[in-house]
Structures are given as structure tokens and as C-alpha cells.
Amino acid sequence: MIVSRSTQVVVGVSDAVMVADLGEGALAATTAGALNTFAVLILPMGTTFIVSSFASQLFGKGDLKGARRFGIYGLFLGLFTELLCLVSIPFIPWVLGQLPYAPDVRQLMTTYLQVRLAAGGAAIGIEALSNYYGGLGKTSYAMYANIAAMVLNVAGNYLLIKGHFGFPAMGVKGAALASAVSTTIAFAGFFVWFLRGGVATRAAGLSWREMGRMLRFGIPSGLNWFFEFSAFNVFVNVVVAGLGTTSLAALMAVMQINSVSFMPAFGIASAGAILVGQAIGAEAKQDVGRIVRMTFFTTAAWQGLVSISYLAVPELLFRPFATDPVNSQKLIQIGVHMLMLSTIWQLCDSAASTLAEALRAAGDTAFTLWARTIIAWVIFVPGSYISVRYFKLGEAAATLWLAAYLGLLAAVLFFRFRSDAWKELKLVEPDALA
Numbered sequence: 001m002i003v004s005r006s007t008q009v010v011v012g013v014s015d016a017v018m019v020a021d022l023g024e025g026a027l028a029a030t031t032a033g034a035l036n037t038f039a040v041l042i043l044p045m046g047t048t049f050i051v052s053s054f055a056s057q058l059f060g061k062g063d064l065k066g067a068r069r070f071g072i073y074g075l076f077l078g079l080f081t082e083l084l085c086l087v088s089i090p091f092i093p094w095v096l097g098q099l100p101y102a103p104d105v106r107q108l109m110t111t112y113l114q115v116r117l118a119a120g121g122a123a124i125g126i127e128a129l130s131n132y133y134g135g136l137g138k139t140s141y142a143m144y145a146n147i148a149a150m151v152l153n154v155a156g157n158y159l160l161i162k163g164h165f166g167f168p169a170m171g172v173k174g175a176a177l178a179s180a181v182s183t184t185i186a187f188a189g190f191f192v193w194f195l196r197g198g199v200a201t202r203a204a205g206l207s208w209r210e211m212g213r214m215l216r217f218g219i220p221s222g223l224n225w226f227f228e229f230s231a232f233n234v235f236v237n238v239v240v241a242g243l244g245t246t247s248l249a250a251l252m253a254v255m256q257i258n259s260v261s262f263m264p265a266f267g268i269a270s271a272g273a274i275l276v277g278q279a280i281g282a283e284a285k286q287d288v289g290r291i292v293r294m295t296f297f298t299t300a301a302w303q304g305l306v307s308i309s310y311l312a313v314p315e316l317l318f319r320p321f322a323t324d325p326v327n328s329q330k331l332i333q334i335g336v337h338m339l340m341l342s343t344i345w346q347l348c349d350s351a352a353s354t355l356a357e358a359l360r361a362a363g364d365t366a367f368t369l370w371a372r373t374i375i376a377w378v379i380f381v382p383g384s385y386i387s388v389r390y391f392k393l394g395e396a397a398a399t400l401w402l403a404a405y406l407g408l409l410a411a412v413l414f415f416r417f418r419s420d421a422w423k424e425l426k427l428v429e430p431d432a433l434a
Contacts, residue, residue, distance in 0.1 A: 055135025060281020082121020
């Protein structure tokens with residue numbers, strides 16, 4: 001799971017580095033465009049995470065056919081997502097027109113989003129199958145699919161961004177096309193592998209009732225990710241974008257660097273959640289606390305070690321993103337400052353990820369929804385907006401507000417976990433085996 005999430009780091013960093021010398025406008029459009037793509041897909045993606053919860057608990061109960069059914073329900077969600085993405089593509093220029101981007105950034109990002117969202121359903125399909133197999137403990141399958149997507153994406157970037165081996169130099173559009181094509185091919189291969197295990201639509205006995213139960217627990221899971229990333233999107237597109245293209249490009253580059261810390265840690269947290277789900281399914285809830293502690297110490301150790309490099313060699317880490325000969329020094333100055341400040345939130349981030357994933361595995365998705373939504377929209381967004389736009393406190397205040405959000409979220413989730421309320425929840429129906 002660490003490798004699977006790390007491949008997404010390689011893809012994001014590859015996109016950013018390969019377009020960086022096209023100018024800060026191209027860098028801002030590609031990185032913010034990737035973030036906006038994620039914001040569109042995060043609701044169905046967060047909903048598919050519940051597939052792992054059902055699959056792991058049913059695996060713990062010994063019901064493999066029941067677990068497979070939830071993999072199929074996740075694929076249905078991917079199909080629905082693809083239809084919505086195709087419908088939304090014509091509206092992208094109007095939506096971006098309402099945001100304070102520079103004209104060149106807006107134009108490039110419009111093209112990027114239109115191409116990326118064409119493969120939105122494939123991205124959700126990969127997540128659905130990854131969560132299904134992950135719940136069974138077969139995490140290597142998702143790793144192979146994500147490695148394939150990564151290799152194809154990096155190769156596509158090389159061929160299409162600047163044009164090599166006779167391919168046209170497409171710039172930002174080339175980065176988007178490489179991502180869309182690689183995602184589609186990787187999903188197709190993963191889906192064929194899933195079918196080899198048996199179509200299962202006849203033997204597994206699909207039911208609307210189970211699909212509804214998945215959505216009942218999955219939609220709050222998706223919504224808590226959606227509202228959190230919507231708040232972060234407002235933070236990026238309104239608060240930080242109002243500081244200018246250089247500040248926006250600097251923050252997005254810092255977030256790409258931070259993905260080296262966050263994504264492997266999220267993979268560890270998701271692995272811990274699988275063990276939590278399997279323990280609950282096997283009626284061994286007494287083991288959950290130990291699993292969560294082990295998971296937190298592992299994620300904290302990783303993110304703590306990475307953050308040391310942010311303090312020791314920040315300019316070395318940031319310089320690959322600052323190849324624009326016009327504004328590189330200003331971009332480096334702002335970016336290095338942001339990167340060093342980002343060390344403040346690393347341990348809070350590891351705690352929040354570990355606890356949120358553990359609660360999700362237990363089916364406690366409604367509480368995390370309300371916690372993330374209230375902290376993000378009542379505290380984080382207004383606080384960062386007022387600090388930056390009214391008090392003119394600049395990029396440092398914006399970065400510190402991210403740390404404050406993650407710290408407060410980690411504290412709230414910790415007290416929720418310690419309350420043991422999750423032990424009373426029943427994710428899998430008692431008659432599931434029957």
C-alpha cells in the first residue's frame with residue numbers, strides 16, 4: 001500500500017517538474033489543475049474507501065463472496081462517476097472563470113481539467129478494486145496496477161509535454177493526456193484481472209439493499225473527504241490565488257513535495273485500517289487499540305524523518321520546481337519558507353490519517369464527516385481568509401493555518417476514538433453470512 005500511494009507521488013512530482021521550465025503559469029495550472037481534478041473525484045473516491053471496510057470485515061467473518069459483491073458495487077460507482085465527469089466537462093470554462101486566476105493560468109487549467117476528467121471513472125474503478133483486494137489483504141494487486149499507471153504516466157509526460165520521438169510538444173495538455181491515458185490503461189488491466197476471478201454476478205447475488213448499505217456508510221466517508229478538500233480548494237483558489245501566481249505556484253510545489261511525506265503515510269494508515277476491519281470482523285475488537293498505536297508510531301516516524309529534510313535542505317528540494325528564469329528567485333524564496341513551515345503539521349497529519357482511517361474501518365463515518373466539515377469550514381477557511389486577505393499576513397499565515405487545521409482535527413478524532421463509540425457500530429449486517 002505504501003508503494004501504491006507512492007506511485008501517485010511520482011506522478012504528481014513528475015507532472016510538476018516536467019512542466020516547471022515552461023513557466024510559473026504552466027506550473028500553477030498543472031499542479032492546481034491536478035488538485036482540482038482530485039477535488040472533483042474525491043467524493044466518489046472517498047465513498048469507495050468503504051469497500052475496504054466491508055471487504056475486510058467480511059473477510060474476517062470468512063464470507064469471501066460477500067466481500068466480492070462490494071467490489072462490484074464499487075465498480076458501479078466508478079461507472080456513475082464517469083458519466084458525471086463527461087457531463088461536467090463543458091462547464092469547466094465557466095467555473096474557472098469565476099475564480100481569481102491569471103488569464104494564462106485559467107486557459108491552461110481549463111484544457112488540463114477537460115482532458116483529465118475524461119478518465120475520471122477509470123480512476124475511481126482503480127480505487128474500488130484496490131479497496132476490495134486490500135480488504136482481503138491482497139494489496140500487491142493494487143500495487144501492480146498503480147506501478148503500471150505510474151510508468152505509463154511518466155513515459156507519456158516525456159513524450160507529450162515537450163515532444164520526443166516525433167510526438168507533438170503539447171505542454172500542460174500533454175501532462176493531462178499522459179495521466180488520462182495511463183489511468184485508463186491501468187484500470188482496463190486491473191478490471192480484466194478482477195474478471196478472471198469470476199464474474200460473480202450470478203453466484204454472488206448482488207442486491208440493491210447491500211448497495212444501499214454501502215452508500216449509507218460510504219457517502220459520509222466520501223463527504224468528509226469532499227468537504228475537507230473543498231475547503232482546501234477554496235483556500236488554494238481564493239485565499240492563495242489572491243496572493244498572485246508566484247505564491248500559488250510555490251504552495252502547489254510545496255504540496256507536491258509534501259506528498260512524499262503524506263502519501264506513504266496514508267498508505268500505512270490504510271493498511272492499519274484493513275487490520276482494524278479484519279479484527280472487528282473476527283470479533284477481536286480488543287486488538288484494535290494496539291493496531292492503531294502501531295500504525296500511528298509508524299506513520300509518525302516516517303513523516304518525522306521526512307520533515308527533517310525540509311528543515312535541513314529546503315532549497316535543494318524546492319529548486320527543481322523553480323526553473324523559470326524570470327521569477328525563479330522569488331519563487332524559491334516563498335517556496336522554501338512555506339516548505340520549512342510545513343514541518344509543523346507532519347505529526348498532526350500522521351495522527352489524523354491514522355485515526356480517521358481506523359474509524360472509517362469501524363464504520364464511524366458520520367462523526368468524521370461532521371468533525372472535518374465543521375473544523376474546515378467554520379475555523380480553517382474563515383480564519384485563513386481573514387488572516388491573508390484582510391490582515392495581509394501573507395504566505396506564512398496561510399501555511400500556519402493548514403497546521404492549525406490538522407492539529408485540531410487530530411485532537412478531535414483522538415477523543416472520539418478513546419470514547420469507544422465505534423465499538424457499538426454494526427457495519428456488516430448480522431445476516432450477511434446467510
